Amino acid sequence: MTVDEHPSPEPDATLEAHGAVMQMVSGFWVSQIVRTAADFSLAEHLRDGPRTAEEIASRESADVSATFRLMRACVSVGLLAFEGEGFAGTPLLAVLHRDSPMSVKSFALAQTAPGHWLTWGRTSDAIRQGRSQSTEALGKSIFDYFAEHPQEGALFSAAMTDLSTPVILEAVKELDVTGAKTVVDVGGANGAFVLELLAAHPHLEGVVLELPHAVPGAEAEAKNRGLEDRLEGVAGDFFELVPEGDLYLLKYILHDWDDESCVRILRLCRQAMRPGARVTVVDMVIAEQDGGFAPLMDIAMLTMLSSRERTAAEFDSLFEQAGLRRVRTTELQAPYSMIEAVAV
Numbered sequence: 001m002t003v004d005e006h007p008s009p010e011p012d013a014t015l016e017a018h019g020a021v022m023q024m025v026s027g028f029w030v031s032q033i034v035r036t037a038a039d040f041s042l043a044e045h046l047r048d049g050p051r052t053a054e055e056i057a058s059r060e061s062a063d064v065s066a067t068f069r070l071m072r073a074c075v076s077v078g079l080l081a082f083e084g085e086g087f088a089g090t091p092l093l094a095v096l097h098r099d100s101p102m103s104v105k106s107f108a109l110a111q112t113a114p115g116h117w118l119t120w121g122r123t124s125d126a127i128r129q130g131r132s133q134s135t136e137a138l139g140k141s142i143f144d145y146f147a148e149h150p151q152e153g154a155l156f157s158a159a160m161t162d163l164s165t166p167v168i169l170e171a172v173k174e175l176d177v178t179g180a181k182t183v184v185d186v187g188g189a190n191g192a193f194v195l196e197l198l199a200a201h202p203h204l205e206g207v208v209l210e211l212p213h214a215v216p217g218a219e220a221e222a223k224n225r226g227l228e229d230r231l232e233g234v235a236g237d238f239f240e241l242v243p244e245g246d247l248y249l250l251k252y253i254l255h256d257w258d259d260e261s262c263v264r265i266l267r268l269c270r271q272a273m274r275p276g277a278r279v280t281v282v283d284m285v286i287a288e289q290d291g292g293f294a295p296l297m298d299i300a301m302l303t304m305l306s307s308r309e310r311t312a313a314e315f316d317s318l319f320e321q322a323g324l325r326r327v328r329t330t331e332l333q334a335p336y337s338m339i340e341a342v343a344v
């Protein structure tokens with residue numbers, strides 16, 4: 001049905017629906033307000049107690065009146081509360097602190113940085129054409145863009161740690177590493193997954209296979225955690241060569257790629273696997289009729305990378321084509337699952 005053929009007026013249109021959809025549409029204002037709160041380090045400045053807009057503006061070299069207006073808007077979205085003449089942080093603000101164990105600061109900054117922001121602006125074109133719009137928006141794929149904009153690339157790697165931490169903590173508890181010595185984090189960004197596993201199991205050694213621009217981030221994170229002696233950063237391309245190992249971690253990797261590319265990555269893991277080795281995939285598992293978070297990520301994957309979230313059957317098909325067989329699926333916090341596979 002075209003728009004012109006649509007019956008009008010729409011009988012179900014209510015004031016509540018008007019308000020709810022208005023709120024959805026202005027969601028991007030909120031994204032930018034949260035980004036700016038992170039950019040101006042409000043969580044860090046307010047950690048030890050309330051402060052006035054003048055104090056924040058002076059610390060951040062910003063306009064006083066505009067800073068007041070930003071902070072007032074932060075009250076509207078629940079990050080701040082009015083406190084006397086100034087503002088205090090709420091529990092929501094606490095996770096914008098860079099040192100919070102549950103920090104989402106890098107994620108807030110990365111999602112609103114040009115690589116994602118400009119590409120998301122072309123979502124209608126992504127749906128019309130059924131493919132990513134990063135070339136139109138950025139002139140290249142997002143990973144090539146990050147290689148040319150290393151600061152934004154580093155921010156993305158840190159954002160992946162933010163996004164991943166709760167899921168990693170669960171996965172590490174569930175993952176059986178018996179018999180494994182070398183763990184390869186394939187496209188591991190800052191290595192958050194493998195480093196958490198190394199911390200839990202002192203007999204393990206880790207490798208982060210990453211694009212050259214992302215390897216220093218993994219090495220720095222290993223050093224931060226005092227694990228640099230047990231982690232090797234390998235600059236490479238997982239479409240060309242995957243290092244030998246006993247356990248392969250592919251977290252949020254397969255959802256970045258089309259089926260053919262996924263099979264190629266998995267086949268290279270299969271070829272490099274030592275006897276008895278396993279591949280562990282952590283990704284969302286989507287259902288055909290899914291009304292949760294996974295369909296939103298699915299659109300992000302389409303728009304950014306021409307890729308997708310997959311059903312359990314679609315993962316099985318990838319494994320089969322790569323000479324692997326699924327042996328275990330563990331549901332992590334919805335909609336994530338950990339899927340383990342072995343060589344056929």
Ligand SMILES: C[S@@+](CC[C@H](N)C(=O)[O-])C[C@H]1O[C@@H](n2cnc3c(N)ncnc32)[C@H](O)[C@@H]1O
Nearest residue numbers: 160164187188189210211214236237238251252
């Ligand atoms: C969505 S992120 C996932 C990062 C990490 N596994 C996690 O879950 O936090 C995808 C990662 O794959 C890396 N990557 C992309 N193409 C690659 C390639 N050809 N070879 C190696 N790494 C690659 C990116 O640099 C990025 O860090």
